[in-house]
Amino acid sequence: MRLLALAVTTLALLASPSHAAETRSFEDIAAKARGQTVDWNAWAGDPQTNAFITWVGAEVERRYGVKVNHVKLTDTAEAVTRVVAERAAGRNEGGGVDLIWINGPNFLAMKSQGLLYGPVTQALPNFRFVDTERRPSSIVDFTVPVEGYAVPWRVAQIVYVYDSARTDPKTLPRSIPAMLEWAKANPGRLTHPNGRNFLGATFLKQALYELAPDPSMLQKPATDGAFGLATAQLWTWYNVLRPYLWREGRSFPETGPAQRQLLADGEIDFAVSFDPAEAAVSINSGLLPDTARVMTLEKGTIGNTSFVAIPYNAADREGAMVVANFLLEPATQARAQDPKQMGSFTVLDLDKLSPDERRLFDHPPEAKGLPTNAELGNSLPEPHPSWMTRITEEWERLMNR
Amino acid sequence: MWLRLAPALTLALLLGPIGLGFAWTVLPAFGHMPSIGAVGPTLDPWRTLFVTSGFIDTLRVTVTAGLTATCLSLVLAAGFCAIAAGSRTFSRLSRLVAPLLATPHSAIALGFAFLVLPSGWIVRAISPELTGWTRPPVGLVTIGDTAGLSLVGGLLLKEVPYLVLMIIGASAQVPVAATLAVSRALGHRGLSAWVKAVLPQIYPQIRLPLYAVLAFSLSVVDVAIILGPSQPPPLGVLATRWFSDYDLSRYPPAAAAAVLQLIVVIAAIGLWRVAEIPIAALGRSWAEGGSRGFASALLIRLAGIAALLAGGLGLAAILGMVVWSLALVWRFPDAWPSALGLATWQAQAGIVAPALANTIIIGAAATVLAILLVLACLENEVRRGRRPGGAALWLLFLPLLAPQIAFLFGVQVTLVRVGLDGTLFAVIWSHLVFVLPYVFLSLADPFRALDPRLPATAAALGADPIRVFVTIKLPLLLRPLLIAAAVGFAVSVGQYLATLFPGAGRISTLTTDAVTLASGADRRIIGVYAALQAALPLLAYVAALGAPAFLYRHRRALRP
Amino acid sequence: MKQPAALNLNEVTIRLRGTGAALVENLELSISPGTVTTLMGPSGSGKSTLLAFCAGFLDRSAFAASGAVCIGEDRIDGLPAERRRLGLLFQDALLFPHLSVGSNLLFGLPRSAARSRFERRQIIEDALAQAGLAGYADRDPDTLSGGQRARVALLRTLLAEPRALLLDEPFSKLDAALRAEIRTFLFEHVRARSLPTLLVTHDAADAEAAGGALVTS
Incomplete structure (x- = not known):
């Protein structure tokens, strides 16, 4: 099986279509884009995001004559599969996936197999606003240079x-060891999404950060030796924790939102999330009570950036670039940050904006449940994707034992 | 004449995708998929499948849940029909099967999940008054249990009503009342007499639908995603999961899992067929034993009551989803939302619209095509005076007996090759494959039952065959025609894999969106999708019953 | 109107496929215009099968037939049923239940008889009035009595301008009083229009009332 996988990967590399950086001007791109329909493959488990994508579609149609079709995914891997299947069928032009919401292992897989179109960021006028200095995750995704x-x-x-x-x-467990003690005192009220889910793996990854002998080793690919060494403590911790988890750690919510539903139903007391505005957004939509809040850990928590990428064979790549550029517009980013809309923190460097544009972001996070930057604490860099893949595999092995 | 081609064309449309799709599933299962650089034959995919951790559990839960669901469905449905044969209340209750049959599996499964969760409606209804629970109980596992019990429960809600309908349909061809009267005169209790004397007459007629239920229970994917264990999952879910993996090397073992799924279904049907023989013998010796059936009557009554319970839960599941779609705030342990409103519907209206439109377009197109093909086949059959044999019926049932996963991936590969993946055309065709058998089954009997002297009279009055067909047969068959259309439409609305694969995920319907959302979206929004899923086919049924009733309000002989 | 012609059956043989048993063998019949020939025999003796053969509805998968059916000089057994122009009446009236009484009659009325809506309507109103059913055109056939239905069925057949009549036990479902009335009504029309008529029955009284030749099978 390994051999087959290797053979396939080699073949994939050999068959990689040649790449050329996007050299056209944005005006040319926008002109070509008019009339295109962008099949945006995006995970659809979050209604606010779905509504935001719908709004984006309406705006780019109005302004650029580009339509957006939200292809709803349960897992981003589905979109990767589709591109892979298209290449397997020899369709190197006119592919059905135009834009993918992506990061982490999916991004690595596509980039390393030459399945992405680009580089494209230099062609997008709004990319200059992006915060690339203080937030390196916008150009390095899970240690992989974008x-x-x-x-x-x-x-x-x-x-x-x-x-x-x-x-x-006052009783919040603000470190990984404290979380274990809390779970012992409150059996059945803590869980995490399924380890195959990126958020579930993230829960374990966060624990690994505090439990690994040396967190810096996480920035390098996980070799057999390094993985064993770094995760020994993690599995010890997890094996003690597991019987105190929801359903005694025998089953897990499939996704983050499923886990949030459990919190809303009162089955559990904590729900890990990748969205700092999760509580605020959920209060706003009536899903969680006004008393919902978010907590981070004393030593900081892992942060990353979500991207959109264009497959190498996308039929409507110009439209996709128009959408991507639109997403980086200050007004779009400000709307995205509004907890009434999506509550997603911006990727832009506010210092690079005009005062007027900056003011768009001002509007008051007096909204309930929204953390301040200070409360959010340190943002830790993502480990190399191989860690997540291996954690998932090891977790599945643990479950099936 | 073109009409003569109808049966061949129909079978080609039906079996073409299945055959081609199956071929493109079997080849990768033996490591042959040149497009990803795999050249077989090799058994590696099977080795990978067999050594997958939890594989034994996957197989176990697939088989046990499938067989249990089918056995229980049959027992409950038979129990219900036994009681209904002698009870007017029960036979009236059997009309409630319509909404249950019309609602897609996934919608019922979503509603069922909410009913039985530790924080679900049932616990909410009795908490905290009876239980003292102000928070959902810890350690109560009701959904996604590793034994697959919740999966069995969810399947029962749909399969019991389906089999009840099949038994009632088959009863029409058996002298039930006379058989019961004779048995009772001989001193048997009505209930056990039904099982001893009526069921054996009915069973051969429900055999195929029953096998379809068995095949479905063994290979279902959408319900299993919602209610089944996830770690390890049933075989169909495992195959679907691997097929959706970005890692190319997962394809061959996924294909192997799909082929294994087919083998499991064939083996189970074979096993069932063989088991019928000793069970029939046991039944005969029981009937010949002369017992007057006191204990058996009790068991039958229990089964019938359990069937009622299943029906009630099914209706409550639909209702629960409707209530959720109207709930603004509904916290545990409130038995009813603390605030109701249309906010979710308003917020979702624009978002759900494209999926709703797709669902209607695909369903309508597949149904119209199916009706046209079936009518052409039936008219050809009448004109040529030749009925299809048993083999043709099995072929027709093939789409319902073969597990979808065993050929839909291959269908997708084929579609990608010819550049038709992700088109409405492809999805409509794949729906047609599943819609057509149901349309044929519900239309064939009324069509054949039409008094042949009516068209003969019309012809003697000078009407040519086309005029007879259009002005006599179609109007007289309006009601069964519309009901067949409603059945077909309902089948189309419920399709999950048949939309997902040929649509390449780019074409979403209410059902694909609902299953996607089931992985954890806001329950109020799931409620909107599930309510729409239930409402669309139900509206089709209402129209199918209402239109002829209105059009023929002055025609007494055509009133139901 | 064309000249009335006789209905002739020459060497008609009908066999069951499979066993090869003959239901009808070398049957020769000649029915003059305006006369009724009665075919009598127990049920299952192939009487209705013979009518189906004449009218063009024989189930060819179950029966094999040979011989000729002619009206006058016209051989009709090769024609499709709708072009044979034979009036067919069964024991049930078989009015189309989705059509009104008037529409049932209009269904059989040829375009050659009348083209305009008004004329066509007039013809059926007159026919109904003559049959004692004035004003029944818009009625639901299911609300008619048995006798009324039988009369409408006959009117419908006659309005289609048949060249001969085939009657398959048309009175067997009527009670005794009604039976006499409908018989008279029918045979009057047969004579008035000079139609050659073949009647199939197992009731001797029918044969007697018909007054024509009697064939037993």
Whole structure:
């Protein structure tokens, strides 16, 4: 099987279509884009994001004559599969996937197999506003240099959502060992999404950050030796924790939102999330009570950036670039940050904006449940994607034992 | 004449995708898929499949849940029909099967999940008054249990009503009342007499639908995603999961899993067929034993009541989703939302519209095509005076017996090759494959039952065959025609894999969106999708019953 | 109107496919215009099968038939049913239940008889009035009595301008009083229009009332 995988990967590399950086001007691109329909493959488990994508579609149609079709995914891997299947069938032009919301292992897989179109960021006028200095995750995704093959559009950082009416903020477990003690005292009220889900793996990754002997080793690819060494503590911790998890750690919510539903139903007390505005957004939509809040860990939590990328064979790549550029517009980013809309923190460097544009972002995070930058604490860099893949594999092995 | 080609064309449209799709599933299963650089034959995909951790559990839960669901469905449905044969209340209740049959599996499964969760409606209804619970109980596993019990429960809600309908349909061809009267005169209790004397007459007629239920229970994907265990999952879910993996090397073992799924279904049907023989013998010796059936009557009554319970849960599942779609805030342990409103509907209206439109277009197109083909086949059959044999019926049932996963991936590969993947055309065709058998089954009997002297009289009055068909047969068959259309439409609305694969995920319907959302979206929004999923086919049924009733309000002989 | 002609059956043989048993063998019949020939025999003796053969509805998968059916000089057994112009009546009236009484009659009325809507309507109104059913055109056939239905069925057949009549036990479902009335009504029309008529029955009284030749099978 390994051999087959290797053979396929080699073949994929050999068959990689030649790449050329996008050299056209944005005006030319926008002119070509008019009339195109962009099949934007995006994970659809979050209604706010779905609504935001719908709004984006209406705006780019109005302004650029580009339509957006939101292809709703349960897992981003589905879109990758589609591109792979298209190449397997020899369709190197006119592919059905135009834009993918992507990061992490999916991005690595596509980039390393030459399945992405680009580099494109230099062709997008709004890319100059992106914060590339203070937030390196906008050009380095999970230690993989993006090199212009993907366009950042929203940032994420791990938080834990809880209900302050149910859990006293003073008793919050603000470190990984404290979380174990809390679970022992409150059996059945803690869980995490399924380890195959990126958020579930993220829960474990965050724990690894605190439990690894040396977190810097996480920035390099996970070899057999390094993985064993770095994760020994993690699995010890997890094996003790597991019987105190929801359903005694025998089953897990499939996704983040499923986990949030459990929090809303009162089955659990903490829900890990990658969205700092999760509590605020959920309060706004009536999903969680007004007393919902987010907590981070004392030593900081992992943060990353979400991208959109264009497959190498996308039929409507010009339209896709127009959409990507539109996503980086200050007004679009400001709307995205509004907890009433999507509550997603911006990828832009506000210092690079005009005062008027900056003011768009001002509008008051007096909204309930929104953390301040100070409360959010340190943003830790993502480990190399191989860690996540291996954590998932190891977790599945643990489950099937 | 073109009409003569109808049966061949129909079978080609039906079997073409299945055959081609199956071929493109079997080849990768033996490591042959040149497009990804794999050249077989090799058994590696099977080795990979067999050594996958949890594979044994996957196989176990697939087989046990499938067989249990089918056995229980049959027992419950038979129990219900036994009681209904002698009870007017029960036979009236059997009309409630319509909404249950019309609602797609996934919608019922979503509603069922909410009913039985530890934080679900049932617990909410009795908490905290009876239970003292102000928070959902810890350690109660009701959905996604590793034994697959919740999967069985969810399947029962749809399969019991389906089999009840099949048994009632088959009863029309058996002298039920006379058989019961004779048995009772001989001193048997009505209930056990039904099982001893009526069921054996009905069973051969429901055999194919029953096998379809068995095949479905063993290979279902959407319901299993919602209710089944996820780690390890049933075989169909495992195959679907691997097929959707970005890692190319997962394709061959996924194809192997799909082929194994087919083998499991064939083996189970074979096993069932063989098991019928000793069970029939046991039944005969029981009937000949002369017992007057006191204990058996009790068991039958229990089965019938369990069937009622399943029906009630099914209706409550639909209702629960409707209530959720109207709920603004509904927190545990409230038995009813603390605030109701249309906000979710308003917010979702624009978002759900494209999926709704797709669902209607695909369903209508597939249904119209199916009706046209079936009518052409039936008219040809009448004109040529030749009925299709048993083999043709099996072929027609093939789409319902073969697990979808075993050929839909191959269909997608074929579609990509010819550049038709992700088109409405492809999705409509793939829906047609599943819609057509149901349309044929529901239209064939009324069409054949039409008094042949009516068209003969019309012809003697000078009407040519086309005029007879259009002005006599179609109007007289309006009601069964519309009901067949409603059945076909409902089948189309419920399709999950048959939309996902040929649509390449680019064409979304209410059902694909609902299953996507089931992985954890806001329950109020899931409620909107599930309510629409239930409402569309139901509206089709209402129209199918209402239109002829209105059009023929002055025609007494045509009133139901 | 064309000249009335006789209905002739020459060497008609009908066999069951499979066993090869003959239901009808070398049957020769000649029915003059305005007369009724009665075919009598127990049920299952192939009487209705013979009518189906004449009218063009024989189930060819179950029966093999040979011989000729002619009206006058016209051989009709090769024609499709709708072009044979034979009036066919069964024991049930078989009015089309989705059409009104008037529409049932209009269904059989040839375009050659009348083209305009008004004329066509007039013809059926007159026919109904003559049959004692004035004003029944818009009625639901299901609301008619058995006798009324039988009369409408006959009117419908006659309005289609048949060249001969085939009657398959048309009175067997009527009660005794009604039977006499409908018989008279029918045979009057047969004579008035000079139609050669073949009647199939197992009731001797029918044969007697018909007054023509009697063939037993």
